[in-house]
Amino acid sequence: MATFQSLGVGSGMDLASLVTQLVAAERAPKQTQITTQQSQVAVQISAMGSLKGALSSLQSTLSPLKLAPSFNVFAAKSSDEEVFTASALASAQSGSYDVRVLQLATAQQISSAAYESGASTVGTGSLTLAVGEESFTVEIDSESSSLAGIRDAINRAEDNTGIRATIVNGTNGSHLVLTAQETGAANAISVSASGGDGGLDALTYPSDNASNYTVAREALDAEIEIAGVLHTSASNTIKEAIDGVTLTLRKADPDNTLSLNISRNLDTLTTRINAFVTQYNSAASTLASLQSYDAATQKAGPLLGDPLVRNIESNLRRELGRPIDGLTGDYRTLSSIGITMKLDGKLELDQAKLREAMEADFQAVQRIFSSENGVAVRLDSIVSPHLSADGSIANRNKSLDDRTKRLQDDQAALDARMQVIEQRYMKQFTALDSLLAQLQSTSLYLGQQLANLPKIGKE
DSSP states (O other): OOOTTTTTTTTOSOHHHHHHHHHHHHHHHHHHHHHHHHHHHHHHHHHHHHHHHHHHHHHHHHHHHHSGGGGOOEEEEESOTTTEEEEEOTTOOOEEEEEEEEEOOBOOEEEEOOBSOTTOBOOOEEEEEEETTEEEEEEEOGGGOBHHHHHHHHHHOTTOOSEEEEEEEETTEEEEEEEESSOSGGGOEEEEEESTTSGGGGGOBSOSOTTSEEEEEOOBOEEEEETTEEEEESSSEEEEEETTEEEEEOSOOTTOOEEEEEEEOHHHHHHHHHHHHHHHHHHHHHHHHHTOEETTTTEEOTTTTOHHHHHHHHHHHHHHHSOOTTOOSSOOSTGGGTEEEOTTSOEEEOHHHHHHHHHHOHHHHHHHHHSTTOHHHHHHHHHHHHHSTTSHHHHHHHHHHHHHHHHHHHHHHHHHHHHHHHHHHHHHHHHHHHHHHHHHHHHHHHHHHHHHHHHHHHO
């Protein structure tokens, strides 16, 4: 069979180009149809992705507004944060307290008597160190009997219960310094020695020998007075004094009475509500764009006239304007707390009016969003079904995926059919090319014979 390269050699015609053009002409109508449909499906898939993204972002801002406990956001404020700071959980209650920080919790630190250097030999035997009731023992042999060796043995002990050993060098020599890693009176350090050559007795604490150690810092509990009530704590982070409130002590200031104020964190709630308004407006813009039509350019959005998008948009708008059942008084709707809908369907937030409403009737504002038929609850009930694994968006995407696969099959079938047609044309034009070559050869022969006829007559 002739190839594209040899086709037309006999006839002198560009039959290969002719075959290509004929195949392209037969492919064009169906190929245009498939390509157009593939483009349309791709646009639809992108549009559904935009719709899902817009609704997901909106839903993320509804989550903290549809649950009543999420409104229990409190701020705790110290009048002097150089002395103490405070934070509050949802379980806190509003209130004000007089506070005096009498004493900070400290971790004990003791310093041994002076040795000539860190290399000085102290002794051998066993050292048992304890912080409070937790203890551990290190064995000191001749290789670790120096001050530095004892330091390292303490720090490397796998069962070390919370003592850090260091060497501090001073004008009178080197000192072994032991520091408890936990604050509080119950975490006092003790050291006892046994066995060996007796040299470790110089490191025992407490001891009858007052020269063994100098107490650099006592093990003390924090002491704080709140509303005239004394509270002690082993830590400078106090969580038990006031329910839902954590106090962090920074500096003792027993001579001054400070204030602690706990109130609802309206700034955080305003930020959450503003985020909802922003995301709703973003979703509204997306819905409008998907259904848009530009008369000047005659270009339509990818989901113009789609009932799914139209229903989502109308349902969201409807729920935003409904009052909340069971609420009476001045605050019953979004507009009453400063959230209004503009002519273009987007929301506008008056933060001053919202704050005024929260200060005047916080429970009403909370119920507008999170009651059984609150706005956030109702909007979430509209959005969630569309975003579920078997929701409308997932089903639409599955349908589009199925269409994509069918179009891929159509493309494969078209390619296969065009190959058959191309081979058919090749066969036909190969035969034609051969016939033309034969005719050309016959014509040449006859021409030669006819050219010789006069010569025959003359002879």
